[in-house]
Amino acid sequence: MTNRRLGLAGLLALPVLAGTLAFGATATAAPGAEPPTIEVFTLPGTVSATFHNPNDRGVCWAFNEATGEIFGGNNPTSFAEAGQTVQSSLGGLPTGQVRVRGACAWSRPTGNHDYASTTEVIIVDVTGKPPTGSFG
Known part of the structure; x- marks a missing residue:
């Protein structure tokens, strides 16, 4: 199992980005x-990603940057939602690397060209798919 955490100090050092996410979806700018x-x-x-929305409104989510x-x-x-923590996953992934991002916006994404922080x-690093559970 691989763990990576972007702590509060790291987040505070990040600029708030308002731009287009490749392959993203439209959301109200934040x-x-x-x-x-x-x-x-x-x-x-x-x-799997566990993420927290630190804002007093809007929504946050995690996504695969490549897709x-x-x-x-x-x-x-x-x-x-505002102040909430959620855990969600992407499954059925092949072995290799996945580029994960977290995003927040004032509304859920609905189409192309996502504007969010x-x-x-x-x-x-994703390891191979789990065995099928068959024995014999």
């Missing part, structure tokens, strides 16, 4: 919003 605090860990074939895929899918339980990229 000027002045802080990016989420995020911790990422891996299991075979899966990357734009939101951890846990684009459903209400994949987003941390984001964390720095967290690179995690």
Whole structure:
């Protein structure tokens, strides 16, 4: 299992970014919003993220920077509302590296060109998919 954490000190040093996320989705811009605090860990074939929305409004989420895929899918339980902490995952991943980001915006993403405050990229190594459980 690989653990990486972007601590509060690291987040405070990050500038708030308002720009286009590659492969992202449209969300209402979040000027002045802080990016989420995020911790990422891996299991075979899966990357999980626990992230916290430090803002007094809006939503935060984790996503695969290469594909734009939101951890846990684009459903209400994949987003941390103001002050909430959420854990979600991406599964069925091949062995290799995944570039994870956390993002916050005033509304959930709905299309192309996402405008949000984001964390720095967290690179995690994914190990092979888990065995099928067959014995014999």
